[in-house]
Amino acid sequence: MWEDTILIVFISIFTALLGEGFTWYMVYRTEKYQKLKAEVERQSKKLEKRKEAHGDSIDKQQKKKIERDEEKLKNNNRDLSLVKMKSVLFIGFAFTALLSMFNSVFDGRVVAKLPFTPISWLQGLSHRNLSGDDYTDCSFIFIYILCTMSIRQNIQKLLGFAPSRTASKLSGNMFGAPPQQLR
Amino acid sequence: MTSVKSGSRTVGTDKNGSISSIGKSASGELMSTWSRAFTANSEWPDKDEFLDVIYWARQILGILIGIVWGVLPLKGFIALLLFAIVNAGLVYLYFSTFQNVDEEEYGGAWELTKEGFMTSFAGFLVNFSAVYIHIRLKIN
Numbered sequence: 001m002w003e004d005t006i007l008i009v010f011i012s013i014f015t016a017l018l019g020e021g022f023t024w025y026m027v028y029r030t031e032k033y034q035k036l037k038a039e040v041e042r043q044s045k046k047l048e049k050r051k052e053a054h055g056d057s058i059d060k061q062q063k064k065k066i067e068r069d070e071e072k073l074k075n076n077n078r079d080l081s082l083v084k085m086k087s088v089l090f091i092g093f094a095f096t097a098l099l100s101m102f103n104s105v106f107d108g109r110v111v112a113k114l115p116f117t118p119i120s121w122l123q124g125l126s127h128r129n130l131s132g133d134d135y136t137d138c139s140f141i142f143i144y145i146l147c148t149m150s151i152r153q154n155i156q157k158l159l160g161f162a163p164s165r166t167a168s169k170l171s172g173n174m175f176g177a178p179p180q181q182l183r
Numbered sequence: 184m185t186s187v188k189s190g191s192r193t194v195g196t197d198k199n200g201s202i203s204s205i206g207k208s209a210s211g212e213l214m215s216t217w218s219r220a221f222t223a224n225s226e227w228p229d230k231d232e233f234l235d236v237i238y239w240a241r242q243i244l245g246i247l248i249g250i251v252w253g254v255l256p257l258k259g260f261i262a263l264l265l266f267a268i269v270n271a272g273l274v275y276l277y278f279s280t281f282q283n284v285d286e287e288e289y290g291g292a293w294e295l296t297k298e299g300f301m302t303s304f305a306g307f308l309v310n311f312s313a314v315y316i317h318i319r320l321k322i323n
Contacts, residue, residue, distance in 0.1 A: 002320060005313045115258045115315040138312065149305035154242060157235075165231060 004111035005143060012147035015098060016155045019091050026087040028161060036080045043073045044166035099144070106140035114138050224283045233284065237274060238299035244270055245303035246310050253314025266307055271296050 054062040126142040219225035227233040
């Protein structure tokens with residue numbers, strides 16, 4: 001059982017590296033992406049500074065300027081997402097296939113024993129395809145999702161591929177997590 | 184050297200009475216992020232740099248708490264609650280007492296408290312579960 005958990009940790013490290021490696025090859029190293037990213041970061045910082053300085057002011061001209069900057073930033077963020085789209089779609093398909101393969105390998109197997117009973121709406125995930133009523137028994141998918149949540153984001157941050165905080169905050173992402181994090 | 188809080192920045196006074204910012208080397212250059220992270224009342228001109236320190240501290244804390252909780256072993260909802268309290272509490276003490284940063288510069292204490300929390304929680308759960316099974320299997 002313990003070996004299964006460790007194996008799943010390695011699987012998620014491997015898939016995270018594979019995903020990031022592929023995205024780097026397809027997207028991050030391209031000039032278009034780097035230019036757009038630099039532009040988004042520059043605009044985010046500029047907008048944040050402007051908001052800090054004039055956020056509470058009732059000056060119509062300043063408000064208009066902030067709105068215009070926000071619009072520009074939104075457009076650039078959209079362009080950035082479009083550049084990433086192809087790679088995200090490919091990774092989505094590839095990882096879904098990989099996930100279903102691993103799912104069938106670990107099907108019906110208790111890979112871990114949780115030290116707590118998950119809340120009812122998580123039990124469908126933590127006890128997926130497992131027999132018995134012991135809800136501390138844990139399925140592959142639950143551990144895999146937890147590993148991915150932790151490992152993928154840390155790898156992205158270590159490699160410097162995580163989106164900047166200012167851009168995430170201004171585009172309204174809670175917890176600053178990238179949208180493709182769980183894939 | 185004595186320290187006084189001046190506005191949002193903490194500055195130190197050396198023996199000659201001249202004021203110098205903590206976290207700077209003798210030549211006035213900023214020390215490395217590592218050194219400043221372990222030096223009390225350091226200067227953080229780049230907000231993102233300090234948020235990164237909080238982020239990684241929290242990830243390490245998540246892994247360590249996971250191992251400790253698994254070894255003890257703690258069980259049930261109380262273990263998760265204790266993780267949240269210890270994790271948030273230690274990080275709060277770090278930025279408010281050790282580093283003495285002005286929370287408002289970072290958008291309030293909540294912004295600093297939630298920085299990297301979910302990632303840290305996921306890492307904690309994996310470590311906690313892995314160590315817990317390992318210890319349980321050994322006992323059995």
